[in-house]
Amino acid sequence: MTQQPSTPGQNSPVTVVGLGPMGLALAAALMEKGHPTTVWNRTPAKARDLVARGARLAPSAADAVAAGPLTLVCLKDYAALYEVFGSARAAAVAGRALVNLSSGTPNEAHAAASWAAERDFAYLDGAVMVPPPLVGDPGSVFLHSGPREVFDAHRDTLASLGDPRYLGADPGLAVLHNAALLGLMYATMNGFLHATALVGSAGVPAAEFADLAVNRFLPTVVDAALVEAAPDLDAGHYPGDLGTMEMNLNALEHIALTCEEQGVHAGQPRLMRDIAAQAVADGHGGSNYLAVFEVFRKAAAR
Numbered sequence: 001m002t003q004q005p006s007t008p009g010q011n012s013p014v015t016v017v018g019l020g021p022m023g024l025a026l027a028a029a030l031m032e033k034g035h036p037t038t039v040w041n042r043t044p045a046k047a048r049d050l051v052a053r054g055a056r057l058a059p060s061a062a063d064a065v066a067a068g069p070l071t072l073v074c075l076k077d078y079a080a081l082y083e084v085f086g087s088a089r090a091a092a093v094a095g096r097a098l099v100n101l102s103s104g105t106p107n108e109a110h111a112a113a114s115w116a117a118e119r120d121f122a123y124l125d126g127a128v129m130v131p132p133p134l135v136g137d138p139g140s141v142f143l144h145s146g147p148r149e150v151f152d153a154h155r156d157t158l159a160s161l162g163d164p165r166y167l168g169a170d171p172g173l174a175v176l177h178n179a180a181l182l183g184l185m186y187a188t189m190n191g192f193l194h195a196t197a198l199v200g201s202a203g204v205p206a207a208e209f210a211d212l213a214v215n216r217f218l219p220t221v222v223d224a225a226l227v228e229a230a231p232d233l234d235a236g237h238y239p240g241d242l243g244t245m246e247m248n249l250n251a252l253e254h255i256a257l258t259c260e261e262q263g264v265h266a267g268q269p270r271l272m273r274d275i276a277a278q279a280v281a282d283g284h285g286g287s288n289y290l291a292v293f294e295v296f297r298k299a300a301a302r
């Protein structure tokens with residue numbers, strides 16, 4: 001492949017372990033930016049194109065890690081991490097930095113950080129917040145958490161993949177943010193899909209509704225309001241002078257009834273109605289709708 005002119009950090013060798021769609025994109029972006037790239041995958045055939053473009057295929061995961069100072073791990077889950085590195089010779093991998101970009105939970109990230117410490121890996125957890133085709137774009141966000149010095153030592157190399165954000169020393173913070181942002185993504189997509197099904201019950205085409213919903217309604221009524229509301233969430237301040245929880249409960253009831261009338265799945269609005277009803281039962285009937293935040297964050301104590 002054609003290597004780009006080098007800039008600081010670009011000549012640093014990098015290893016990528018795991019060549020699913022995301023690992024392939026990581027390795028391709030690193031090669032594009034001029035990093036000598038070593039790869040390893042359980043199914044070696046998936047490395048064929050990368051090798052043809054100049055990547056080195058290591059014979060084992062331990063050999064792959066030993067090839068350079070930094071290894072990006074991008075496997076299905078944390079269980080695969082242990083399966084891949086469980087038998088790695090400690091001497092070959094000690095002192096290397098391992099950045100785990102596999103999906104998981106905060107508890108799994110904490111356990112992986114302890115596992116890495118026992119093996120003398122410098123461990124940084126992480127999460128990729130874009131799909132494979134966007135890896136390598138300067139605006140693509142990568143989240144990282146763990147020891148600051150590990151992030152700082154490899155920041156320039158990580159910047160070859162996009163915009164690396166350091167969230168803090170707690171290794172669980174990256175996957176916690178990942179779960180929060182993906183939850184937001186699924187809730188938003190489901191909100192749009194459900195609304196489109198509702199108007200679709202009267203024959204309205206999705207393309208027509210998308211313009212009204214996504215280009216007009218969301219930016220003015222939802223997006224801006226949420227950014228403005230964030231300080232109130234931190235302060236637990238929910239003045240109901242422009243609209244109360246009781247009023248919103250009524251609106252949610254009407255959405256659920258409309259779904260039932262139109263023969264559209266009513267599970268989502270019913271769940272939102274139940275959460276608002278809980279907020280009313282908790283004494284927030286006169287607060288504004290943001291008080292459902294109290295229901296969400298106090299669920300563990302309930």
Ligand SMILES: NC(=O)c1ccc[n+]([C@@H]2O[C@H](COP(=O)([O-])OP(=O)(O)OC[C@H]3O[C@@H](n4cnc5c(N)ncnc54)[C@H](OP(=O)(O)O)[C@@H]3O)[C@@H](O)[C@H]2O)c1
Nearest residue numbers: 018019020021022023042043074075076080102103128131
């Ligand atoms: N694709 C996306 O849009 C996207 C976006 C953001 C984050 N991610 C995250 O990135 C990670 C990788 O995702 P992906 O899309 O590349 O595909 P994936 O299907 O989640 O993971 C595939 C990779 O995991 C390996 N693997 C699975 N089980 C294994 C095991 N028991 N032992 C060894 N290797 C094992 C596969 O090896 P084989 O090739 O040998 O099967 C392959 O390298 C995931 O945690 C995913 O959540 C993906």
